[in-house]
Amino acid sequence: MSKATEKAYSLIRENILNGNYAPGMHLKEGELVTLCGVSRTPVRDALRQLAIDRYVVTRRNQGVFVSKWSVDDIKDIFELRSILESLVAERAATNITAQQLETLRTIHSTIQEMLDDSSAPNIELFLTENKQFHQTLMDAAQSRTLAETLGQIVQPPLIAQTARQYTKQELQQSNDHHRDIVLALESEDSAWAGSVMKTHIIAAQRTFMKSYMATRQSEAAE
Numbered sequence: 001m002s003k004a005t006e007k008a009y010s011l012i013r014e015n016i017l018n019g020n021y022a023p024g025m026h027l028k029e030g031e032l033v034t035l036c037g038v039s040r041t042p043v044r045d046a047l048r049q050l051a052i053d054r055y056v057v058t059r060r061n062q063g064v065f066v067s068k069w070s071v072d073d074i075k076d077i078f079e080l081r082s083i084l085e086s087l088v089a090e091r092a093a094t095n096i097t098a099q100q101l102e103t104l105r106t107i108h109s110t111i112q113e114m115l116d117d118s119s120a121p122n123i124e125l126f127l128t129e130n131k132q133f134h135q136t137l138m139d140a141a142q143s144r145t146l147a148e149t150l151g152q153i154v155q156p157p158l159i160a161q162t163a164r165q166y167t168k169q170e171l172q173q174s175n176d177h178h179r180d181i182v183l184a185l186e187s188e189d190s191a192w193a194g195s196v197m198k199t200h201i202i203a204a205q206r207t208f209m210k211s212y213m214a215t216r217q218s219e220a221a222e
Helices: 003-017 029-036 040-052 071-095 098-116 123-141 144-153 156-165 168-186 190-221
Strands: 056-059 063-066
Touching: 003 029, 003 040, 003 156, 029 040, 040 056, 071 123, 071 144, 071 168, 071 190, 098 123, 098 168, 123 144, 123 156, 123 168, 156 190, 168 190
Parallel strands: none
Antiparallel strands: 056 063
16 A cells, blocks of 8 residues: 555544444545545545455445444354354464464564553554464464455454453453463364363453443443
8 A cells, every 4th residue: 555545544444443433434535535634546545445354335326334233243253253263273283383383472472561561552563463363373274264264254343443442451361362372282282272262252252242332322322
């Protein structure tokens, strides 16, 4: 992406994640141009990338809208993730290379160093490292079918919004899960790796749903 497109992408994404652009909201190109301070072409390019990343959906002859999910959609997404990512961890336990294990250890350490800092957690760093952690596991699983299936299910906006709701304690719990997954992989214990991964995803679901339901109740009260 060009710098102008990156700027537009980041600003629109940030407004979606912080709730300024609510689920289902119609995003008007002219208003986005004013917000981002760039021309229409970078805004259009940013919206195309945001659609690929599932932050928005494009409806023919209607425009671009912020992605939205029902409670049942969210439950299904997390339940399917818990099943499939557990299977990924199990497969990784028997196929992972020494280099991939070292990558996972480094990711865990990077997140831990951030959490040990007395300042507020760096959520963007967590999201970047967490994505790499799960991608490394997927690579180690050596399954194109699992990769393609999870690619259809995983919703980056849900992951990002979940992480933004984490307390520092919950971020620590998530990284503790990463540590235990690494230990299971080092032991080549597929059952252990799968079990920890399932716990990891269920904990993320609990955090997201707590915030999601609180938001819905607040909106209903207005």
